[in-house]
């Protein structure tokens with residue numbers, strides 16, 4: 001198969017990475033996408049970095065079995081823990097969500113005070129802060145782990161007094177500190193955007209890495225001459241390591257009703273491309 005016709009592999013600890021897939025599909029509708037959600041072992045946020053690194057490596061190897069031309073690590077925690085190792089090991093381009101998000105925040109901030117929210121794994125890695133300060137040593141960064149957000153989103157509780165109070169507890173100190181830009185450093189947080197906006201107010205710009213990473217992936221494929229023909233209709237194949245019905249239902253919330261079929265996979269049993277695409 002010529003490079004341009006090969007699929008793009010995207011993975012996450014579960015369904016959250018579909019916010020990234022959505023942005024990728026919007027920018028590159030003719031691409032074939034194979035998405036793998038590792039919901040059997042997710043969420044990754046509370047796990048040890050070595051463990052996340054091992055899972056990410058296993059999944060990247062599995063996706064390569066479908067002859068993907070690029071891998072998008074659509075998970076902040078997996079990007080924080082595993083991106084350099086994956087980039088070093090695999091020959092195809094592997095892109096993560098953190099650098100694109102950090103660059104977008106630096107473009108947007110006027111006062112140089114940037115807030116970052118994410119899982120415990122992402123925040124304790126310090127990677128956003130490093131990437132931001134590496135590019136502009138004058139910015140100040142306030143990082144805050146929001147461990148309860150993922151669970152609320154997965155329970156479909158994006159509104160209501162309970163989540164509001166929890167979110168206020170996480171966000172008010174960063175607002176009082178004076179940020180003008182907030183990085184949503186977790187794939188689930190775009191679904192909490194309304195709530196977050198209500199708490200942080202109109203003076204704070206929100207940055208979601210989903211759009212930014214989709215733009216990076218597109219630019220890179222264009223540069224390499226690996227974009228799929230615009231004549232072709234793209235397709236999304238959704239694979240999950242855990243409960244495929246739960247993934248389908250949550251997938252509808254993260255992506256839309258187009259998610260009508262989720263294929264359960266066992267990472268120890270590689271499949272061929274033809275077996276997962278109609």
Ligand code: DGL
Pocket residue numbers: 012013014016017042043044045046074075076077078118119122150185186187188
């Ligand atoms: N996808 C993860 C992230 O962006 C959130 C869910 C998890 O903890 O695995 O960090």
